[in-house]
Every structure is written in structure tokens, then in C-alpha cells.
Amino acid sequence: MATVPGDPVITVFRSRLRPEAQAEYESMAQRMLELASAMPGFVELKTFVADDGERVSLVTFADAASHAAWRDHPEHRIAQRLGRDRFYASFDISVCRPERVRRFPE
């Protein structure tokens, strides 16, 4: 199945924060949510936390072009560098294309 330009793109962004970074991180995360949600093609950004403290943010854009525009946004690029330098102990980003979707209720 080939990637279609109009398919939605889901980024599965798993991370662990450095304990000392929490407050400064929250401020940056809030700013990134504001920026992302103003981008064309933005669908959703939502964060979930596991019992062991690992976090996952699911970021959905309507298509590959709008996903790429957000990935390359200059202020987002700065935040990505800050993330590696100061906020994250680790992260694991998978950029995904849903191949099959099921919903309930349908």
C-alpha cells in the first residue's frame, strides 16, 4: 500500500523527562501546542502518561505536507534542540501512517 499525500500522519512521541526539567518543559510544551494547533492541517496533539512516568504525545496532522511543515517550523526546531539539550532523558519518535482504522461506536 503506497503512501498517499492526503493520508493523515500520526507521530507517536514517547519520552522521559529529566526530573529537574519539569517546570521549564511544561512552559515550552504549552507554547508548542499553541504553535502546532495554529498550523494548517493540524488535527490533534494529546499527551498521556504511564504508571512508570513515561509519556506519549500523539500528534496528528492531516497529511504529509502539513506534518513536514510543523516538523520544520523554525521555533519548533529550536524546541527540538532544547529538548535534547535540557528536557529529555530519552525519547522515541515514530512517524506513522495509519493503515487501518476502527472506531466504536462506528
Next chain:
Amino acid sequence: MATVPGDPVITVFRSRLRPEAQAEYESMAQRMLELASAMPGFVELKTFVADDGERVSLVTFADAASHAAWRDHPEHRIAQRLGRDRFYASFDISVCRPERVRRFPE
């Protein structure tokens, strides 16, 4: 980019539970984790919760064949029906193939 049989498959399983179903659900979820983790190709199953109570389970199998074998496992099929009948207020399942992965530290 075509789907390669050996690519990992991530299922992003978002759900909201019916409030009265919590205890019975936990028991079934534990059993499903036991079953899934014994399947060939199982990589990981982990659940995260958002502030508003929405849950997401990330389920990773090594390839499409092992993912399909888990999806079609007879006891899992029964659990899927129970889920719709008794446990879930709503769910949203996206079966995904990672197209790009980044990790830190690399």
C-alpha cells in the same frame, strides 16, 4: 513507500472505559497482556492515561504476520466482543507502520 512484511506494526488503541466496567476490565486487560506477550513477534504492550481519563495502549509486533496472528487469536476475539458489549464507552484503533523513527540518545 510500500509495506514490507518485516516492518514492525504499532497499534495505537485509544479508549474510554465505562465507569462501572473498571474492575472487570483490569482483569481482562491483564489476561490479554499475558496472552499477547506469549505470541511470536510480540515486542511491547504499554498503556498510558491522559488527564481527562482517555487511555492509549501502544501495542507493537515485529511484523504484519505476527500482528495479524494476535488480532485473530480466538481468546482475543472474544475479548474484543466483550470490549464493545461491556467495557468501552468508545475506542479508536489505528494500525500503523512507522515510516520514520528517531531516538535519543541514538
